[in-house]
Amino acid sequence: MKPRILLIEDDLSLTELIRYNLEHEGFVVASSTDGEEGLMLAQETPPDLVLLDWMLPNLSGIEICRRLRRHEATANVPVIMVTARTEEADRIRGLDTGADDYITKPFSPRELIARIHAILRRIRPALTGQTLRYNDIMLDGTSHKVTRSDQQIHLGPTEFRLLRHFMENPSRVFSREQLLDSVWGHDVYVELRTVDVHIRRLRKALNIEGCQDVIRTVRAAGYALDSDAA
Structure with a gap:
């Protein structure tokens, strides 16, 4: 069973870049450019991991992460925050809200994929064949x-x-x-x-x-x- 990634990102060009690299790596990718829609997708069909932008229309990434942790079906879904915010205080806030990892833009697809695999090995061992x-x-x-x-x-x-x-x-x-x-x-x-x-x-x-x-x-x-x- 291929791991399912939900990408919530309003930059269409970045979305296509991430989608291409993740699908090439064997992931199944769903995406949304809107915060409220992304949260609804996550709650209706919890993915194996959420890639979450900080700044989104209608609902911020921080608030999405907070609501994912409150919702029983998504409380344990790993979240990687993807954002242009580089300040230490922002990283701490994201992690304190419930994110499992934090990657700042710009980043290489190889680094993102490595971080995804690291989290899935820890949280979902079956996805790595163990x-x-x-x-x-x-x-x-x-x-x-x-x-x-x-x-x-x-x-x-x-x-x-x-x-x-x-x-x-x-x-x-x-x-x-x-x-x-x-x-x-x-x-x-x-x-x-x-x-x-x-x-x-x-x-x-x-x-x-x-x-x-x-x-x-x-x-x-x-x-x-x-x-x-x-």
């Missing part, structure tokens, strides 16, 4: 094997993709619609209740004897992988 671990659950994306407390767990393809998605985003709550888009794909028609069926199958497979239920159901919101599920 084995995923959550408490006593281990998922090997290469061999498609899952174990819990050293016992092998047998999952169907859809349950495997669901678990991988949850383990890439621990504690984040996903609505049924978001899970459909991320796990089944945007162009596949599946009824919402199908998600519930596969969640039940995943929960049953993971809940081997003596192990805690780690799939949390959030009323009217969706599901999350959470050690406090019980």
